[in-house]
Amino acid sequence: KTYRIAVIPGDGIGKEVVPAAIEVLNKAAQLDGSFEFEWTTFPWGCDYYLETGKMMPDNGIEILKDYDQIFLGAVGMPDLVPDHISLWGLLIKIRREMKQSINVRPAKLLQGLPSPLRNPNGFDFVVVRENSEGEYAESGGRIHSGQDEIAIQNAIFTRKGTERAMRYAFEMAKTRRQHVTSATKSNGITYSMPFWDEVFAQVGKDYENIGQVSNHIDALAAFLVMKPDNFDVIVASNLFGDILTDLGGAIMGSIGIAPAANLNIERQYPSMFEPVHGSAPDIAGQGIANPLGQIWTGKMMLDFLGYHELGTSVLNAIEATLAQGVKTADLGGTATLRDVTDTVLYYLK
Amino acid sequence: KTYRIAVIPGDGIGKEVVPAAIEVLNKAAQLDGSFEFEWTTFPWGCDYYLETGKMMPDNGIEILKDYDQIFLGAVGMPDLVPDHISLWGLLIKIRREMKQSINVRPAKLLQGLPSPLRNPNGFDFVVVRENSEGEYAESGGRIHSGQDEIAIQNAIFTRKGTERAMRYAFEMAKTRRQHVTSATKSNGITYSMPFWDEVFAQVGKDYENIGQVSNHIDALAAFLVMKPDNFDVIVASNLFGDILTDLGGAIMGSIGIAPAANLNIERQYPSMFEPVHGSAPDIAGQGIANPLGQIWTGKMMLDFLGYHELGTSVLNAIEATLAQGVKTADLGGTATLRDVTDTVLYYLK
Numbered sequence A, B: 001k002t003y004r005i006a007v008i009p010g011d012g013i014g015k016e017v018v019p020a021a022i023e024v025l026n027k028a029a030q031l032d033g034s035f036e037f038e039w040t041t042f043p044w045g046c047d048y049y050l051e052t053g054k055m056m057p058d059n060g061i062e063i064l065k066d067y068d069q070i071f072l073g074a075v076g077m078p079d080l081v082p083d084h085i086s087l088w089g090l091l092i093k094i095r096r097e098m099k100q101s102i103n104v105r106p107a108k109l110l111q112g113l114p115s116p117l118r119n120p121n122g123f124d125f126v127v128v129r130e131n132s133e134g135e136y137a138e139s140g141g142r143i144h145s146g147q148d149e150i151a152i153q154n155a156i157f158t159r160k161g162t163e164r165a166m167r168y169a170f171e172m173a174k175t176r177r178q179h180v181t182s183a184t185k186s187n188g189i190t191y192s193m194p195f196w197d198e199v200f201a202q203v204g205k206d207y208e209n210i211g212q213v214s215n216h217i218d219a220l221a222a223f224l225v226m227k228p229d230n231f232d233v234i235v236a237s238n239l240f241g242d243i244l245t246d247l248g249g250a251i252m253g254s255i256g257i258a259p260a261a262n263l264n265i266e267r268q269y270p271s272m273f274e275p276v277h278g279s280a281p282d283i284a285g286q287g288i289a290n291p292l293g294q295i296w297t298g299k300m301m302l303d304f305l306g307y308h309e310l311g312t313s314v315l316n317a318i319e320a321t322l323a324q325g326v327k328t329a330d331l332g333g334t335a336t337l338r339d340v341t342d343t344v345l346y347y348l349k
């Protein structure tokens, strides 16, 4: 079996870490023997924008629909292209148009990667982030100018989108430690969040054997620092999920290794695998970027394709590499991107 | 000079920690000798609601306007009274109707209180939270029902409210380490947050000598874990400020000691001094609650009244108490509320 993958390295270190992760994924496929990857690279991103005035061609979305999955590096060069152009013209555009309505982001204490927390207690949780609506709705406007100006932003929560994220979280909890925490703020935000809570209570009724609790986002953020091992699956709105997953990266010891998957769970269009970190233009092109976030993201693609054992092998190889102290500068080490990639390849069995 | 203070102990441990903090504030006034406090207690809160159907009397706001300041404990008994009644009927009602549009919340590594971070590096920052509008606007609604239901929440940002919070932050930075960080999310939230950024850039022009930077809220939350000592003053919207200040409490070692001030900076109505922690009904009435958050909040009231040196003495007494290991159970100690209060009184010089 051949999986046709659309590769968008994007900007900055994306161009370096994506090829490294592809090497690892190719080796994983070889080890398995039952399938292979066919990679097609698209040079879309900020350089493309500076040449053509577009982040991707007009028929970019149509082109991508022909592929099984999308493997993306990082998007953004804020000094050259404003974020609202680069992100909404590529990253968020693909998330929306491919209906990748669920963003899954695990956070797990890894051997060899010291957490900034004194007692991380072996935390291991997954954030299921609603990825298509909520606070990121492109809805709002302004009125008046000068001292009287007012800006309004509409957050839009649909029953369908909210329920979909919650069901996905409960189903995931079944395969894990049987517990879902809902991130809310219904004590302060009085229309969207009470709705969120109602849907959570209703969906929860279908999962009587799964533990379920709601925490306000302020307390939940604090809990990730104080007792991160309390969590199994966290379901969160688009904005709250965004915040909690960066915190997840931080307590792991680096946002640079945090993986993510933008899933079209109906499998009607390709999903997109894209790490949490950004394009880090300041260190791009020097061969010192950390490929582990991209490689771990590749592991999530293997999982989504059904190769769970192989995915676990990749994560084990990442952990063995860290445990050996083979780390790039962002993790306090002296290894190059090449060293780290080679070490992961070595441990991948 | 006599300051007339309206005291609302509120619910749960509020009824215990408020009297303890009043003892400390009375001693501070004695030490100073130039002023005294006159305390008038109002039994408003959830018990009052269960008796009368209201969190405070109809003319409660009018009554409070006669006082110089308000000293509040904690509000909420979610098992007995829904949050939207208890909070919006008292806490948020006072914030809004008294135009307490700025919420100031410091976070500082204290001697004797171990941070959950391995390298807290002596962080010391203040969050200036917009306290009257933004994501907490009571604006929104629903349409359709069942599977088609949609909830809309409107976040409303005015130039006046946004600019007021930012100017307050810049003025505060002048008296501190000359740096302001703005919490934004303009890469994902496309109407309110670009407006927020514009106002920050404009206000910033009046403060050329103050360092100024914008961070997206996801990265900023992560930075509070990874390098909290990078921050001096952080200015944030209502929601972002709420999240960042609970995180501030968490990295201090406990939300139980985090103080807060809801300020009417125009001094046209009383301000309200209220710690970050909640009513903790599970441990209420046992004499084991931690009074330090309420006492530190009292220090903020002294500051706001102009007694900065006295405020510093109170904070020093808190720190000396912690350094002596006199701590309540929530901080891992065995001291009672009485022990902690007596120790603070002892060290207050």
Ligand SMILES: CC(C)[C@H](C(=O)O)[C@@H](O)C(=O)O
Binding pocket: A187, A188, A218, B087, B092, B242, B276
């Ligand atoms: C109780 C709640 C409405 C409140 C808020 O979000 O403002 C609290 O979290 C706080 O920070 O004072």
Ligand SMILES: CC(C)[C@H](C(=O)O)[C@@H](O)C(=O)O
Binding pocket: A087, A092, A242, A276, B187, B188, B218
């Ligand atoms: C770049 C930005 C729009 C994006 C988001 O907020 O979704 C990023 O922070 C992420 O988490 O993937």
